[in-house]
Amino acid sequence: xxxxxxxxxxEEAQRAYxxxxxxxxxxxxxxxxxxxxxxxxxxxxSDPTAHAEMLAIKEAIRKTGGLLLxxxxxxxxxxxxxxxxxxxxxxxxxxxxxxFDIRGGCCGSVxxxxxxxxxxxxxxxxxxxxxxxxALLSRFFANKR
Amino acid sequence: xxxxxxxxxxEEAQRAYxxxxxxxxxxxxxxxxxxxxxxxxxxxxSDPTAHAEMLAIKEAIRKTGGLLLxxxxxxxxxxxxxxxxxxxxxxxxxxxxxxFDIRGGCCGSVxxxxxxxxxxxxxxxxxxxxxxxxALLSRFFANKR
Numbered sequence: 001x002x003x004x005x006x007x008x009x010x011e012e013a014q015r016a017y018x019x020x021x022x023x024x025x026x027x028x029x030x031x032x033x034x035x036x037x038x039x040x041x042x043x044x045x046s047d048p049t050a051h052a053e054m055l056a057i058k059e060a061i062r063k064t065g066g067l068l069l070x071x072x073x074x075x076x077x078x079x080x081x082x083x084x085x086x087x088x089x090x091x092x093x094x095x096x097x098x099x100f101d102i103r104g105g106c107c108g109s110v111x112x113x114x115x116x117x118x119x120x121x122x123x124x125x126x127x128x129x130x131x132x133x134x135a136l137l138s139r140f141f142a143n144k145r
Numbered sequence: 146x147x148x149x150x151x152x153x154x155x156e157e158a159q160r161a162y163x164x165x166x167x168x169x170x171x172x173x174x175x176x177x178x179x180x181x182x183x184x185x186x187x188x189x190x191s192d193p194t195a196h197a198e199m200l201a202i203k204e205a206i207r208k209t210g211g212l213l214l215x216x217x218x219x220x221x222x223x224x225x226x227x228x229x230x231x232x233x234x235x236x237x238x239x240x241x242x243x244x245f246d247i248r249g250g251c252c253g254s255v256x257x258x259x260x261x262x263x264x265x266x267x268x269x270x271x272x273x274x275x276x277x278x279x280a281l282l283s284r285f286f287a288n289k290r
Contacts, residue, residue: 046210048234049202054194061192081258082234085226085251089193103264106230110262113226117255119248 098133
């Protein structure tokens with residue numbers, strides 16, 4: 001189940017790649033149904049906050065009109081502070097991510113803000129289809145050099 | 146100077162209060178000029194990510210078309226993880242806040258993600274016009290009970 005939705009997140013990451021955006025994709029799922037799916041659009045939007053997770057969270061909020069308790073955020077790269085914080089604020093229950101981000105990851109790598117610091121905690125699982133997520137990112141940055 | 150812009154942020158917080166929103170206001174300033182000002186709109190937008198800081202950051206990005214290096218974020222309440230993370234992502238140089246948030250503040254109270262954890266650090270000063278910011282919040286929550 002987790003792999004299935006992570007493959008969907010990887011499809012989103014590929015879309016970002018095709019647009020010359022840092023290839024990160026995200027899918028929000030609740031009760032086995034996809035609430036939203038999105039990919040990084042920082043370049044196109046000239047907006048450093050247009051991360052895949054933020055866009056997916058915003059779309060899911062628009063659709064559901066409320067908090068996202070009980071939902072799982074699938075994302076190909078470990079969320080940063082902003083995105084993990086947005087997941088906390090919207091009461092997302094679970095985060096499943098692909099590649100670890102040793103520079104900015106806030107679900108364990110640099111910091112872990114998901115577990116017990118605030119009035120809501122998020123269950124986190126990292127490394128799902130890690131190789132595929134990482135390979136896409138590596139290919140992107142190799143092409144940039 | 147800091148007090149002057151914090152008074153402006155307090156005006157924004159009062160606007161939120163008048164709209165029955167949790168009264169938090171934010172102002173982004175660069176080179177002595179106001180880039181943007183905003184207030185919490187979580188209820189009106191049915192969006193738990195519509196914090197004053199996020200809205201001010203988004204507006205400033207739209208106006209400047211880029212990163213916010215050299216700018217100062219004035220906000221009446223200590224930023225949460227999402228907003229402090231957005232400040233990191235947009236390279237805001239300085240955060241000046243009013244009241245401390247012992248439940249969710251990520252600029253020192255619960256956690257401090259602004260200093261040295263990532264590839265960008267933010268200078269932080271808390272407690273500017275703290276009493277006024279806190280009084281407005283207290284009044285709001287007292288009315289809710």
